[in-house]
Amino acid sequence: MPSFHAAPSSEVTTTPQPEHTDARSGVPLRHRTIVLLGIDGAGKTTAATALVAGIRDTGIRAQLLRNPAGRRWMSRVAARFGTALPPTWANRLESVVRCVNVFVAHTRASVFPGTTVMDRHLACQLVLRSVRGLPRGRLLPWIMDRLPQPDAVILIDVPAEVAHARILARGEDSETMSYLVSAREAYLEIAAAKGWHVVDSSGIPENVAVDTLRAASHNA
Numbered sequence: 001m002p003s004f005h006a007a008p009s010s011e012v013t014t015t016p017q018p019e020h021t022d023a024r025s026g027v028p029l030r031h032r033t034i035v036l037l038g039i040d041g042a043g044k045t046t047a048a049t050a051l052v053a054g055i056r057d058t059g060i061r062a063q064l065l066r067n068p069a070g071r072r073w074m075s076r077v078a079a080r081f082g083t084a085l086p087p088t089w090a091n092r093l094e095s096v097v098r099c100v101n102v103f104v105a106h107t108r109a110s111v112f113p114g115t116t117v118m119d120r121h122l123a124c125q126l127v128l129r130s131v132r133g134l135p136r137g138r139l140l141p142w143i144m145d146r147l148p149q150p151d152a153v154i155l156i157d158v159p160a161e162v163a164h165a166r167i168l169a170r171g172e173d174s175e176t177m178s179y180l181v182s183a184r185e186a187y188l189e190i191a192a193a194k195g196w197h198v199v200d201s202s203g204i205p206e207n208v209a210v211d212t213l214r215a216a217s218h219n220a
C-alpha cells in the first residue's frame with residue numbers, strides 16, 4: 001500500500017511550521033504541503049487551482065506544482081530514451097525519473113515561504129500500479145517512505161462514470177470504465193486507511209473549491 005506515514009518516525013524529519021490563519025474566517029491553515037489525488041477527470045486540477053487561489057486570498061503565499069512526478073524535461077528525455085530500451089529498463093528509468101522529480105518538488109516545497117499545493121503525487125503511481133496489476137517495484141515504495149510527509153492529503157472523488165464522461169467531453173482518450181472503477185476503489189480504500197480527506201467533486205466546481213479549502217484548513 002502506498003504510504004505517506006509508513007516511515008518509522010525516526011526516519012521522518014519534520015520541521016515545525018508556523019501556523020497560518022485565514023484572515024477572514026479565522027480558520028487555522030496549518031498545512032504547508034497539500035497533496036491532491038484522484039482519478040483522471042475527478043477535478044484535481046480545478047480543485048488545486050481553486051485551492052491555491054483561496055489560500056492566496058487569505059494573504060498567504062501559495063504555489064501550485066502540477067504533476068510533480070512528471071512533466072519535466074527529464075520525463076521527456078526518459079520517454080525518448082525509453083523507446084530504445086527493453087521494457088523493464090524503460091520502466092526502471094521512468095521510475096527513477098519520477099522519484100527524482102518528486103524529490104525536486106519536495107525540495108521546492110520545503111524552501112517555499114508559504115503553502116505548496118501538489119496536483120498529483122508519487123502516491124498516484126503506487127495506487128495505479130497496483131490497479132494495473134504491475135509490481136510495485138522496490139524504488140517507489142522506498143522513496144515514498146523517505147519523502148517528507150505532506151501536511152494534508154485530499155482525495156478528489158467522483159464516480160467513475162462521471163470522470164469518464166468528463167474526460168471524453170474534453171476530447172481526450174479515457175481509460176476503460178472498469179479501470180476507472182478499480183482506481184477509484186483503490187483510492188477510497190487507501191483514503192479510509194490513511195485518514196485522508198475526501199472531497200466529493202461530482203457537483204459544481206464552486207462547491208469543490210469551498211470543500212477543498214475547508215479540508216485543507218482542518219487539522220490533519
Ligand SMILES: Cc1cn([C@H]2C[C@H](O)[C@@H](COP(=O)(O)OP(=O)(O)O)O2)c(=O)[nH]c1=O
Pocket residue numbers: 038039040041042043044045046047166170201202203204205206208
Ligand atoms: C472539480 C470539478 C470539476 N468539474 C469539471 C471541470 C473539468 O471540465 C472536468 C475535469 O476537471 P479537471 O480538474 O481537469 O480534472 P483532473 O485534473 O482530475 O483530470 O471536470 C466539474 O464539472 N465539477 C467539479 O466539481
